[in-house]
Amino acid sequence: MPCFILDLHLHSKYSRGTSPQMDLENIYRWSKIKGIQVVGTGDFTHPQWFREIQKKLEPAEPGLFRLKKTLARKQDKTLPACLKNNQSRFILTAEISNIYKKHDQVRKMHNILVAPDLKTVSQINAELQKIGNLTADGRPILGLDSKKLLQITLKVNPDSFFIPAHIWTPWFSLFGSKSGFNTIEQAFEELSPHITAVETGLSSDPFMNWRLKALRKITLVSNSDAHSPLKLGREANLLNCPLNYHEIIKALKTNSVKMTGTIEFFPQEGKYHYDGHRSCGIRLTPEQTRRYKGLCPKCGRPVVVGVDYRVNELADFSQNSKPKKHKTVEYIIPLVEILAELKGAKTIGAGVLQKYHEIYSALGDEFSILRTISPKVIKQAGFPNLAIAINRLRRGRVYIEPGYDGVFGIIKVFSPKEQAQRISGQTSLF
Numbered sequence: 001m002p003c004f005i006l007d008l009h010l011h012s013k014y015s016r017g018t019s020p021q022m023d024l025e026n027i028y029r030w031s032k033i034k035g036i037q038v039v040g041t042g043d044f045t046h047p048q049w050f051r052e053i054q055k056k057l058e059p060a061e062p063g064l065f066r067l068k069k070t071l072a073r074k075q076d077k078t079l080p081a082c083l084k085n086n087q088s089r090f091i092l093t094a095e096i097s098n099i100y101k102k103h104d105q106v107r108k109m110h111n112i113l114v115a116p117d118l119k120t121v122s123q124i125n126a127e128l129q130k131i132g133n134l135t136a137d138g139r140p141i142l143g144l145d146s147k148k149l150l151q152i153t154l155k156v157n158p159d160s161f162f163i164p165a166h167i168w169t170p171w172f173s174l175f176g177s178k179s180g181f182n183t184i185e186q187a188f189e190e191l192s193p194h195i196t197a198v199e200t201g202l203s204s205d206p207f208m209n210w211r212l213k214a215l216r217k218i219t220l221v222s223n224s225d226a227h228s229p230l231k232l233g234r235e236a237n238l239l240n241c242p243l244n245y246h247e248i249i250k251a252l253k254t255n256s257v258k259m260t261g262t263i264e265f266f267p268q269e270g271k272y273h274y275d276g277h278r279s280c281g282i283r284l285t286p287e288q289t290r291r292y293k294g295l296c297p298k299c300g301r302p303v304v305v306g307v308d309y310r311v312n313e314l315a316d317f318s319q320n321s322k323p324k325k326h327k328t329v330e331y332i333i334p335l336v337e338i339l340a341e342l343k344g345a346k347t348i349g350a351g352v353l354q355k356y357h358e359i360y361s362a363l364g365d366e367f368s369i370l371r372t373i374s375p376k377v378i379k380q381a382g383f384p385n386l387a388i389a390i391n392r393l394r395r396g397r398v399y400i401e402p403g404y405d406g407v408f409g410i411i412k413v414f415s416p417k418e419q420a421q422r423i424s425g426q427t428s429l430f
C-alpha cells in the first residue's frame with residue numbers, strides 16, 4: 001500500500017492575508033517541491049476560487065482531482081528532473097470562521113470542511129450563501145453555530161468530513177481560552193459523535209493533546225494552514241492507504257492504523273505556545289503565569305494565555321503521561337529555516353531560496369530531505385553542514401525559545417553559542 005503525505009488546510013489568494021501566488025498552478029508545483037501527494041484546494045466556498053477549481057482541475061482517483069494536463073505540463077517544465085514525476089492530487093477543502101453566541105457568550109471557532117465531489121461543494125455553498133457573504137473572504141465569516149454548520153455539511157452529503165481547526169489557538173478555536181468551549185459536547189451536543197478528528201494546530205503537538213481523555217479516542221490531524229506556497233506542508237498527515245477520497249476519510253474518521261501519524265512543527269515554535277504580552281516583552285511559562293495570578297508583571301493587565309496553559313487547564317493526565325501505544329509523531333524544521341541558520345541569515349532572502357532550489361534540485365523533495373534521505377547521501381551531494389543539521393533534527397537535538405502572544409517561537413539546530421562559534425570559524429565542534 002502506498003504511503004503518502006496529506007495537507008488538508010491552506011488558503012487561496014482569495015483569503016485575507018494570503019499571498020497572490022496561492023493559485024492552483026503554484027499549489028501544484030509547490031506540492032511537488034515539498035513532497036505532498038494530496039493537498040487541499042482550500043477556500044472552496046469562495047465563488048471565484050470554486051470556478052477556478054472547476055476550470056483547472058479534472059477528476060483523478062475517486063474524490064481526488066489533478067491539475068489539467070496542459071497546465072500541469074507547463075508547471076513541470078519549471079521543475080528539476082527529480083521532481084517532475086512526483087504525484088500531486090487535490091482534495092476539496094475549505095475553512096469557515098463561525099462567530100456566534102451560545103450560552104450567553106460570544107464563540108469564535110474555525111472549522112475545516114472536506115468534500116468528496118463538486119456537487120457536494122455546490123450544495124454546501126448554496127446553503128451557506130443564505131447565511132452570509134461568501135465572496136468577501138476565502139475563509140468566510142458566518143454568524144452560524146458550529147453545530148449547525150456540521151449539520152448542514154452532513155445533510156448535504158454524509159460522506160463529507162468536518163474537522164474543528166487549530167483547536168487551541170486563543171481566539172477562533174474549539175478549546176480557545178478567549179472564546180471557545182471546554183468540551184467537544186458543549187459545542188456540538190448530540191452531534192458530538194460526528195467529531196472524529198480535530199486539528200492540533202501549530203502551537204500544540206499530539207503529546208499535549210493526548211493529555212485529554214477525549215482526544216485519545218479521536219484522530220489528531222496536522223495541516224499547514226499555509227498562506228503562501230513556501231509554507232505548504234509545514235505540518236501534515238502520514239497516510240498508508242489506497243489513494244482515494246473515501247479511503248483517506250475512512251482512515252481519518254476511524255483513526256485506523258492507515259492513519260499512521262503526523263509531521264509536526266515543534267509546538268514551541270507556535271506563536272501562542274507560552275503566555276505573556278508581546279508589547280511588554282514578557283514571556284511566561286504556565287507556572288509563572290499562575291504565580292503572577294494571570295497578570296503581566298510589567299503592565300498589570302491580564303496576560304494572553306497560550307496553548308500550553310490552556311491544555312493544562314483542560315488536561316486529564318499529567319504532563320509526562322502518554323498513551324501506551326500511539327501514532328508516529330515526527331518533528332521538522334522547514335528546510336529554508338535550516339538553510340538560513342546555516343548561512344547565518346536572519347531572514348529568508350534570495351540567497352537562502354537559491355540554496356533551497358539548488359538542494360532540492362540535487363536531492364529531491366523537501367520531505368524526503370528532512371525525513372528519509374541519509375545524512376551520508378546529503379553530505380556526498382556536497383552539503384556537509386546540512387547533513388549535520390538534518391542529523392540533529394532527526395534526533396530532536398535542537399535549541400528552543402517558545403513563542404507567546406503572537407510572537408513565533410525560535411527553533412534552531414545550533415544554540416546561540418554554537419552558532420557564534422560556527423560563524424567565527426571555530427568549527428572544532430564538528
Ligand SMILES: [Zn+2]
Binds near residue numbers: 095110165166172
Ligand atoms: Zn483558521
Ligand SMILES: [Zn+2]
Binds near residue numbers: 296297301
Ligand atoms: Zn503587559
